[in-house]
Every structure is written in C-alpha cells, then in structure tokens.
Amino acid sequence: MHPDANHFVLFGAGEWLLRDDGYAWKQTDQHNTLLVDGKGQMGEGAQWFRGIECLRAKAHPRVLRAVSSTDLDETAADAAAIYPRALGLKRFVRRLYFLKPDVLIVADEIETERAQDLELRFHPEYAFDRQPDGALVALGKKAALRMEVLTPEGVEITAGPTAAKDRDGKPMWLLAAQLRTNRAKWRNAVAFSWSAAGAT
Helix, strand or coil: CCCCCCCCCCCEECCCEECCCCCECHHHCCCCCEEEEEEEECCCCCCCCCCCHHHHHHHCCEEEEEEECEEEEEEECCCCHHHHHHEEEEEEEEEEEEEEECCEEEEEEEEEEEEEEEEEEEEEEECCCEECCCCCCECCCEEEEEECCCCCCCCEEEEEEEEECCCCEEEEEEEEEEEEEEEEEEEEEEEEEEEECCCC
16 A cells, blocks of 8 residues: 555665665655656555555556575566556566575666656665765665666766655655666666675
C-alpha cells in the first residue's frame, strides 16, 4: 500500500544500508525508485495510499523473474504500468543481481514516449561522501556502503538531504543519492557493495 513499485531496501554487515521511508506520507520520491518529470506512481500524494487510482486504471506492475542460487539471486520487474499514463512511461524494468555475500548490481531500463526529466533515487541510512574516484561511500556504525554508478555518461549525480513528509504531512528530511538525466531511453547500472566499518 505504497507508491513504491521497483523499490528495494538493503541490509548488510549488521545494519540497514538503503532504507525505506517508514510510516510516512505516501510519496514515490521517498523510495528507491524512479521519478518522471518529478512525478511518481499512482496512489501517491496523501497520508493514505490511494489504491483506487490503480484499480480504476487496471495498473499491474509485473515480476518478470525471480531466481536464487548459492552464488547469485536475480529478480526483474516492470513497473511502468503503475505510473500515470500522462507521463508517457513505456518501460521501467529493474533487474537486481545479488552477488553473494556483499555486492548488488541494480540495472534499469527506462523508456518514455519523448525526452523527459528522469530521476533515480537511492536513500541511504547514513550520509554519502564522494570519493576521489567518483564513488559515494556512507559510513555507518557497523557497516560501510559503497555506491558506484557504472553508466555515468550524461547523468548528473548528487547526494545530500532531500525534502520529505512524515505521516502527518509535516516536513522532514531524507538522505538521497539522485541520478538525473533528460532522454527518452535510459539504461543505467549502479553497483552497491558493503563491508564491516573500517574494512574495504
């Protein structure tokens, strides 16, 4: 009951690394997923999820693949159907590759009817610091998280606090890494890796 299709969270090395927004206002931008022209998924924008919008539109995001093995877990889903039709989103396939025990590759394929402002958000539990090689690292109490954009061409990458709303609609802040571009087709890949704090 959240506008958060293709959202995921990450726990590793003993603590949360990428987080959910918790019991808060129902906004897509408070989740680890896609915004199109600054807008999110059907049902957002209120204290309670407006699921009737999704039912009326007969919107059905789909899980395309879910496979688990000793070394690798892979999931894939297409969430384009849950975005308002007026945004013109034709495809939003997210693939997660969990290379056990400490690497996650997030690969997104996004296609719209025309060139538009596209943004992917990732909300860490702790603030990201930019490294000399361009990667972002967040240091927690127990763990360190590294985020590296593998396809940075034409993508603006920022990190810091973003405005959000709590469960009553009052202002609050969430940390976020934001990847922005303007195009009709975007294939993006991000690598997350983690270790105990103080380790590489």
